[in-house]
Every structure is written in structure tokens, then in C-alpha cells.
Amino acid sequence: MSSAPEAAVHPLSPSVDDSVQSKSLGNSLSFAPKRKISPEDREMEDRADQNVEMDDTAEEADAEVVIPSSKHDRNKKQKRDRDTPYHALLDKDNPRLAKYIKSIGLVADEEWDAFWDLLKEPLPTSFRITGFRRDCEALKTVIHDHFLAALPEETRKLCEQITWYPDQLAWQINMHRRIMRRSDDFKLLREFIINETASGNISRQETVSMIPPVFLDVRPGHKVLDMCAAPGSKTAQIVDMLQGDLVIAPESSDEAGQAVDVTTSETPSNGVAPRLPDGLVVANDMEIKRCNLLTHQIKRLQSPCVIVTNHDASMMPNIALKDEDGQEKLIEFDRILCDVPCSGDGTIRKNLDLWRTWHPHNSLALHPVQYRILKRGLEMLAVGGRLIYSTCSMNPVENEAVLCRMLNETKNTVELVDCSLRFPELKRLPGMKKWNIMAGNGEVYEDHLAVPGNLRMKVRQDFFAPPNVEALHIDRCMRVMPHLQNTGAFFIAVLQKKAILPWQKYAPLAGIRLKPQQKFESDPLVGFVKEDPQTWDTIKGFFKIHPDFPADQLFIRKGSQDKSRHVYMVSKVVKEVLECNLSRVRIINAGVRILTRTGAKESICSYRLAQEGLQIWMEHLGVAKLTLTKQEIETLLMKDFIEFTALRPESREIVDKIPVGSVIVRYEKPEGLMFDLTAWRAATTVRCYVAKEERGHYIRLLQIEASNATPAQNSAN
Numbered sequence: 015m016s017s018a019p020e021a022a023v024h025p026l027s028p029s030v031d032d033s034v035q036s037k038s039l040g041n042s043l044s045f046a047p048k049r050k051i052s053p054e055d056r057e058m059e060d061r062a063d064q065n066v067e068m069d070d071t072a073e074e075a076d077a078e079v080v081i082p083s084s085k086h087d088r089n090k091k092q093k094r095d096r097d098t099p100y101h102a103l104l105d106k107d108n109p110r111l112a113k114y115i116k117s118i119g120l121v122a123d124e125e126w127d128a129f130w131d132l133l134k135e136p137l138p139t140s141f142r143i144t145g146f147r148r149d150c151e152a153l154k155t156v157i158h159d160h161f162l163a164a165l166p167e168e169t170r171k172l173c174e175q176i177t178w179y180p181d182q183l184a185w186q187i188n189m190h191r192r193i194m195r196r197s198d199d200f201k202l203l204r205e206f207i208i209n210e211t212a213s214g215n216i217s218r219q220e221t222v223s224m225i226p227p228v229f230l231d232v233r234p235g236h237k238v239l240d241m242c243a244a245p246g247s248k249t250a251q252i253v254d255m256l257q258g259d260l261v262i263a264p265e266s267s268d269e270a271g272q273a274v275d276v277t278t279s280e281t282p283s284n285g286v287a288p289r290l291p292d293g294l295v296v297a298n299d300m301e302i303k304r305c306n307l308l309t310h311q312i313k314r315l316q317s318p319c320v321i322v323t324n325h326d327a328s329m330m331p332n333i334a335l336k337d338e339d340g341q342e343k344l345i346e347f348d349r350i351l352c353d354v355p356c357s358g359d360g361t362i363r364k365n366l367d368l369w370r371t372w373h374p375h376n377s378l379a380l381h382p383v384q385y386r387i388l389k390r391g392l393e394m395l396a397v398g399g400r401l402i403y404s405t406c407s408m409n410p411v412e413n414e415a416v417l418c419r420m421l422n423e424t425k426n427t428v429e430l431v432d433c434s435l436r437f438p439e440l441k442r443l444p445g446m447k448k449w450n451i452m453a454g455n456g457e458v459y460e461d462h463l464a465v466p467g468n469l470r471m472k473v474r475q476d477f478f479a480p481p482n483v484e485a486l487h488i489d490r491c492m493r494v495m496p497h498l499q500n501t502g503a504f505f506i507a508v509l510q511k512k513a514i515l516p517w518q519k520y521a522p523l524a525g526i527r528l529k530p531q532q533k534f535e536s537d538p539l540v541g542f543v544k545e546d547p548q549t550w551d552t553i554k555g556f557f558k559i560h561p562d563f564p565a566d567q568l569f570i571r572k573g574s575q576d577k578s579r580h581v582y583m584v585s586k587v588v589k590e591v592l593e594c595n596l597s598r599v600r601i602i603n604a605g606v607r608i609l610t611r612t613g614a615k616e617s618i619c620s621y622r623l624a625q626e627g628l629q630i631w632m633e634h635l636g637v638a639k640l641t642l643t644k645q646e647i648e649t650l651l652m653k654d655f656i657e658f659t660a661l662r663p664e665s666r667e668i669v670d671k672i673p674v675g676s677v678i679v680r681y682e683k684p685e686g687l688m689f690d691l692t693a694w695r696a697a698t699t700v701r702c703y704v705a706k707e708e709r710g711h712y713i714r715l716l717q718i719e720a721s722n723a724t725p726a727q728n729s730a731n
């Protein structure tokens with residue numbers, strides 16, 4: 015890799031230390047049983063990791079699309095995607111589908127042609143910036159000032175900032191990715207999006223799929239449950255909100271004062287410990303394979319607040335915490351997302367098979383499970399908490415009918431929130447108060463009385479609008495339709511729990527006995543500091559860690575040689591959840607790696623900082639940062655190391671004072687780009703410990719900064 019004399023023998027060389035990984039790999043505590051990974055699984059995980067093409071992996075999986083079950087199927091699909099001239103071969107017509115949508119009464123007659131024609135058009139390309147706030151802002155500026163500003167005016171008009179999206183961090187380019195691929199105008203922007211997706215800083219996500227988390231109104235410190243989370247695009251938004259990296263404007267002026275600023279980058283001057291991200295996101299999915307996709311997505315977020323679990327959401331086990339008296343108390347979640355499995359007809363613009371496979375029976379069959387997941391969600395929600403029910407289906411049986419049934423059963427303890435004044439730029443329709451239902455035989459029925467006896471078990475009474483539909487305020491639900499702003503279709507309902515549910519009154523929460531469930535066998539999890547106080551003392555001294563740093567939130571896996579090398583950090587609540595629930599909740603993954611044992615003898619500290627966890631606790635590290643110039647940092651990023659002889663005298667002077675071992679390298683331009691990297695100060699070099707994709711990200715930003723700067727600015731650096 016390098017010609018440096020040290021590099022060949024350095025014990026920390028990336029070639030011998032497999033722990034320098036991209037954001038998406040091996041950086042959190044895994045609880046999954048040691049499973050044998052089949053080539054198919056591996057391929058699926060690789061696909062999720064690589065994102066090498068601007069593909070729709072996450073997006074497609076977002077809808078309830080079946081991931082091809084065998085390698086053969088996948089190869090066939092890939093071949094078909096490659097060979098099929100863009101959307102051309104399919105006969106995009108389905109008279110029964112047209113009859114069904116017309117029969118619901120969802121689209122006004124005068125809008126029908128616009129709606130139906132658009133369903134046959136491919137979706138635009140949409141994406142959002144994700145990650146820590148400081149980095150998001152830098153990337154937003156680059157996209158704006160460098161790429162969009164350079165586009166010819168006609169092309170630029172196709173790029174819309176999604177105005178309702180918080181902090182203006184999302185865009186919709188009204189052109190399908192396959193056409194974009196052939197456009198010279200978009201070449202640079204497209205490449206940039208592909209590379210930034212690979213390094214985890216941009217997330218390709220369909221516009222409508224971004225809506226539910228925005229209405230969920232997550233605040234720092236909240237406890238959030240995402241019941242059907244895989245592949246995790248909405249979980250990622252939730253985590254950004256929880257950590258204060260994505261800020262939703264308060265709903266009312268009363269709330270403005272309560273909003274907590276959790277920006278972790280400021281060191282308080284009053285000696286108080288800098289804030290660490292707190293709160294909890296439980297990201298759950300029933301399918302273990304999809305949980306693996308979810309885990310990969312979550313790892314890119316580098317959050318100590320997330321736990322991935324694997325349960326049927328309709329039977330989600332209770333999760334407990336200990337109160338001050340040591341009594342177990344069930345967690346009541348502040349926010350819950352029920353993005354339930356659905357028939358997915360709202361995704362027909364990208365899931366083209368639906369033109370062929372759509373069947374009215376699917377919605378009828380899905381209603382019961384959707385209802386049960388919603389019911390369990392409401393049970394686990396705190397009084398005063400908020401729950402979002404969402405689907406990418408247009409069928410009222412999966413939407414309004416589920417809600418009407420639940421609202422009637424919860425008897426005024428739950429209400430639909432009126433969001434009509436929120437995000438007015440987002441065009442939407444109100445929930446429907448009356449609808450017809452198409453049975454599996456293709457016949458449409460106006461009410462249950464009209465349904466023939468032999469079909470009444472399948473087309474049930476509670477699938478139709480109830481007589482008291484007005485009183486339920488079902489029109490407060492929101493329907494986004496494709497022709498309103500060139501998107502897919504989506505349904506969103508915001509619910510608030512006003513009191514304990516009627517059937518919960520007889521089972522007071524504090525007294526519930528939790529049943530032990532099947533336990534995963536994995537290496538025991540132990541507190542790092544308890545296990546090895548001496549090493550922690552050395553680490554604390556070496557990195558000058560703030561005395562108030564909560565070291566009890568650090569864990570290692572004991573038993574397996576390989577895993578005990580890494581120290582993971584979790585949030586305070588996640589720590590408590592792990593301590594109380596490992597025997598009854600199937601936890602697949604949690605935590606962020608912050609330290610790795612190197613075994614390097616030449617340093618007094620045998621651990622080095624891990625890049626993925628750096629931002630989380632950096633303000634707790636008093637160790638000197640080595641600030642380098644643009645030229646120096648570029649060398650470090652491109653070659654992987656910089657020799658002392660290549661440093662300017664000022665940098666050399668600082669390096670000479672730093673002991674051998676792990677070091678933070680900073681690049682900082684006043685009013686401009688700023689980032690920190692983990693590195694190793696060796697005898698004659700400084701070696702970078704950042705994954706290739708992430709190094710590429712910083713190199714791109716530096717190059718863009720240089721090309722934007724005036725010649726005078728350039729020479730100053």
C-alpha cells in the first residue's frame with residue numbers, strides 16, 4: 015500500500031488490522047446468534063453495503079417488495095433490469111386496477127387522466143443528506159453552490175429542494191435515474207451522489223417515504239419505537255432527529271422554549287461535561303434477513319442510541335427499565351412509527367411487477383395484521399405520546415378502515431391529530447369518509463349488506479366506513495397522491511394517546527410480569543471499566559478524558575478473542591435496556607465502536623480511537639488535536655499516511671510533542687470546511703485510520719473547496 019519504510023512492518027497497518035472499516039461495517043455490538051452466512055445472505059449484505067450504483071436497493075425494499083428469494087431470482091431480476099429498455103417492455107395497463115381505484119372515489123374525474131398517465135411514468139430521483147449536523151451543512155452548501163449552480167438553467171429547473179423537509183436537506187430531481195445516467199449535465203452531480211451514498215452521507219429515499227418521520231416530531235431524549243423498520247430509511251431520519259442533527263420546527267410557539275439544543279460540538283465553558291446523545295430508538299423487524307439490512311443501515315448512522323430487535327410487531331414484547339427503587343418498569347414510548355407491511359400499490363411507479371401481480375385480495379388479507387400491529391403500538395405508547403400509522407397503499411381497507419376500527423375500540427383514549435397547518439407546502443388530500451371495496455372476484459361493494467354471504471368472512475363489516483365516521487375525524491388522515499407533486503402514493507395518520515387504553519386499565523403497567531423468551535446465545539456482554547479498570551485508567555490519562563464522562567456506558571464482548579478488542583459505547587437508556595432485557599427481547603445489534611485494542615508496544619496506551627465513534631465523544635477528549643493544512647491533510651488522506659519530513663515546521667513542532675499512539679487530526683478552515691480524523695502518530699509518520707469511502711468523501715470536499723476558492727484564497731492555504 016505504501017512505500018514508507020514503517021508501513022511495511024507497522025503493526026497497525028490496515029492490511030493487518032481489519033477493524034478499519036467503512037461506516038457500514040462491524041462497528042457495533044452484535045447480539046445475533048453465530049449464524050452461518052450463506053452466499054445469498056452475504057450477497058444481500060454486500061449489496062446493501064456497496065451502493066455502488068445509484069440503485070434502488072433500500073428504496074425498493076422500503077415498500078413491501080419481496081426481495082428475490084434466491085440467487086437465481088436475483089440474477090434474473092438484475093439481468094432483466096439491465097436488458098429491459100427503460101420501462102418499455104411492460105404493458106402498463108390493468109383494467110381491474112383502474113376499476114378499483116376509480117371505484118374508491120379517490121381521484122376526481124377531471125384529474126383521472128393526469129393521475130393514471132403519471133402512474134405509468136418512472137419516479138423522479140430523490141435523496142437527502144444524512145448524518146451529523148456540521149457535516150450535513152457542509153454537504154448542503156456543496157450541492158447548492160457547486161453542483162446545482164453549475165447546471166444550465168433548464169436542467170436546474172428539474173432539481174427541486176423539498177421545501178417541507180426540515181433544514182432543506184432533501185432534493186427531488188424530476189428525472190428518472192436511468193435518464194439521468196445518460197445526461198451530460200448531470201454527470202458530476204450523479205457521480206457525487208453515488209460516492210456520497212457509498213460513504214453514507216447521502217441517502218437515496220423516495221420523497222413520500224420521507225414524510226412519516228417528519229410528522230412524528232421526534233425530539234432529543236425521546237424513546238422511540240419503529241415497529242416495522244427494515245430496511246431502515248425512516249429509522250435513519252428518526253435517529254438524525256433524536257441526535258439533534260435534523261431539527262423539526264416546533265409545532266407551536268409554546269413548544270419553542272422547550273426544544274433542547276443537543277448540538278454536541280460545543281464544549282461548555284463552565285466545566286460541565288459536554289452533552290452526549292441520549293434517548294432510545296428500538297428498530298424492529300420480523301424478518302431476520304431484513305433485520306440484517308436494517309443493521310447495516312443503522313451502523314452507518316454511528317449512533318449509540320439504537321437497538322435493532324427481531325420480533326413480530328403485533329406481539330412485540332414489553333421492554334423494561336429499572337426505576338430508582340430497582341423495580342422493573344415497562345418502557346412507555348414517546349413516539350412510535352407503525353410503517354406497516356402493505357399491498358404497496360402506491361409504489362407501482364417503481365415496482366413495475368405490480369402492473370401484473372396486483373390483486374384486490376391482498377389488501378383484504380393484510381388488514382388484520384396491520385390492525386394488530388397498530389393495536390400493539392398503541393399499547394406500548396406513553397399517554398401523551400404520538401404514533402404514526404403509515405402505508406404505501408392507496409386502499410382504504412389498509413388505511414382508514416384500520417384506523418376507524420381502532421379509534422372505535424380505544425373509545426376516546428386515542429385521537430387523530432389535526433396536522434392541517436403543518437408543512438403546508440406538502441400537497442395532500444384528507445382521509446376518506448366513505449369508500450367502496452373490491453372483493454377478490456373483482457366485484458365492487460358499497461356496503462357490507464351488499465356483499466354476498468359467501469364473501470362476508472373475507473369482505474368484513476369493519477372494512478367499510480362505520481356509521482360514526484364523522485365523529486372519528488378520519489379526514490385528519492393524510493393521503494399523498496402521485497399527481498400532486500410527482501411522487502408515489504402514501505397514507506399517513508398521526509395519532510395521540512390521551513389516556514390509558516380501555517383494556518389496559520385492568521393491568522397496571524408497573525405490576526406486569528415479564529415472561530422470559532427465547533434467549534440468543536452470544537458472548538456475554540460486560541462493562542469495560544468494571545472488567546479492566548487499569549486499562550481504562552491508562553486510556554483516560556492518555557486521551558485526557560473528561561472526569562464526568564459516563565464510562566459505565568462502555569461495553570465489550572467477553573469470550574470471543576476477536577470481539578473483545580473493541581469497546582462500544584451506548585446511550586444511557588440503551589445501557590439500561592441491555593442490562594434489563596437481554597433474556598426476553600431478541601436484540602440483534604446496538605452501540606457504536608469507539609476504541610480498538612492495537613497491541614502496539616511502542617505506545618503507552620494499547621487502544622486507539624475508532625473513527626465511527628469519534629464525533630460522539632470527541633468533546634470529552636482533552637487530548638491535543640493536530641491541526642493540519644490543506645496540503646498536509648490531502649497527503650494524509652490520499653496516501654493513508656504523511657511522513658514527518660512532509661510536514662511544515664509548525665505542524666512538525668506539534669507532532670514532536672505528541673506521544674506515539676492514537677491522535678485526532680483536524681482540518682479547519684475559518685467559515686469553511688471542518689472535520690476530524692483518527693490517526694496514529696508513529697515514529698516517523700502520521701497514519702490515517704479512516705475507511706476508504708470516508709477518506710474519499712473528505713478528499714472530494716477538499717477538492718470542491720479548492721475549485722470554489724479564488725486564486726488568492728488558494729495560495730493562502
Ligand SMILES: C[S@@+](CC[C@H](N)C(=O)[O-])C[C@H]1O[C@@H](n2cnc3c(N)ncnc32)[C@H](O)[C@@H]1O
Binds near residue numbers: 327
Ligand atoms: C413497508 S416495510 C417498512 C419500511 C421501513 N419502515 C423503511 O422506511 O425503511 C414493512 C416491513 O415490515 C416488516 N414486517 C412484516 N410483517 C411484520 C410484523 N408482523 N412485524 C414486524 N415487521 C413486519 C417487513 O419485513 C418489512 O420490512
